[in-house]
Amino acid sequence: MTAIATGARVFRLEDSPPHRCADASGGQREEALEGRAEHAAKTPVRPALGLAHISLTFGGVAALREVDLDVAEGEIRAVIGPNGAGKSSLLNIVSGLYRPDRGEVWFGERSFREVPTSKLAGLGVARTFQNLALFKGLSVFDNVLMGLAHRVRAGFLQQIVGSPLARRIEAENRAAAEEVIGFLHLTEVRDRLAGTLPYGVQKGVELARALVTRPKLLLLDEPFAGVTLAEKRELSQHVRNARDSFGTTIVLIEHDIGVVMGLSDRVAVLDYGRKIADGTPAQVRTDPAVIDAYLGVAHETDTEFEI
Numbered sequence: 001m002t003a004i005a006t007g008a009r010v011f012r013l014e015d016s017p018p019h020r021c022a023d024a025s026g027g028q029r030e031e032a033l034e035g036r037a038e039h040a041a042k043t044p045v046r047p048a049l050g051l052a053h054i055s056l057t058f059g060g061v062a063a064l065r066e067v068d069l070d071v072a073e074g075e076i077r078a079v080i081g082p083n084g085a086g087k088s089s090l091l092n093i094v095s096g097l098y099r100p101d102r103g104e105v106w107f108g109e110r111s112f113r114e115v116p117t118s119k120l121a122g123l124g125v126a127r128t129f130q131n132l133a134l135f136k137g138l139s140v141f142d143n144v145l146m147g148l149a150h151r152v153r154a155g156f157l158q159q160i161v162g163s164p165l166a167r168r169i170e171a172e173n174r175a176a177a178e179e180v181i182g183f184l185h186l187t188e189v190r191d192r193l194a195g196t197l198p199y200g201v202q203k204g205v206e207l208a209r210a211l212v213t214r215p216k217l218l219l220l221d222e223p224f225a226g227v228t229l230a231e232k233r234e235l236s237q238h239v240r241n242a243r244d245s246f247g248t249t250i251v252l253i254e255h256d257i258g259v260v261m262g263l264s265d266r267v268a269v270l271d272y273g274r275k276i277a278d279g280t281p282a283q284v285r286t287d288p289a290v291i292d293a294y295l296g297v298a299h300e301t302d303t304e305f306e307i
């Protein structure tokens, strides 16, 4: 499900209050510093992404019910569940396409009642879509370059076209696109039109376009849907490399449990909008509630391989 909710949106930004110890001196300052160290030691590090008590309904249908989720920095975190469990709704809330009825989304220290889509890139968040959202008539290189289009506003760019600054920005963007194309082994198809490539390669191009921004947090919406086994292996390796090489925190929703179990550090399981399990792949695999709700059901597309 990738339908986009419409309607007026408002969001609230709640930064943490600044520390105050401006006029402290001598012993007072030491006390303040000690106090701060103690406070820091007691205060848990905020996860890269946090969802708190997220609920969402469509008419009478509860898509999400009081869902909590934390994603640690540098983690590969999967969200799985049967059809209609609420996975896409959850991803759409994190990327600002849906506004939850209740709850908050945290990116590090910042919390939102509704995530502002226009600020997503600025927050270091990128996403891919379940149905490919590539420009099929453009080359792979140009598609990847489009991932950086937000860096300069069009009006501003028009004003500075031809200027040394414009040339420098363009050169930097092109270099970043070349780098990620090489990283994802897409050099051979760099100049091919995206629409002419096999589906699995197009998925790779979409991943490249998301990664070119070097996001802190990457949201992957069913990245393995419709791709061959060999392509699944390669894409899985790319996802892992993105985390290992760029330190990108990754959240993926996915149907293919085999891929998820081999790739993820932790897995959350949704069923009818509720989180019914959360833990390592080994923990989730043996959870009776998960077996009942999901793993007990045979899935033709499940893949088992070591990555």
Ligand SMILES: Nc1ncnc2c1ncn2[C@@H]1O[C@H](COP(=O)(O)OP(=O)(O)OP(=O)(O)O)[C@@H](O)[C@H]1O
Pocket (backbone or CB within 6 Å): 001, 002, 003, 004, 005, 058, 061, 062, 063, 081, 082, 083, 084, 085, 086, 087, 088, 089, 090
């Ligand atoms: N835009 C929408 N309008 C109405 N109902 C919706 C909308 N989006 C989701 N839903 C409903 O919310 C529930 C959760 O749907 P969602 O698409 O989030 O589940 P999912 O786990 O991603 O399913 P799938 O794996 O089939 O994509 C379903 O009952 C769905 O019909």
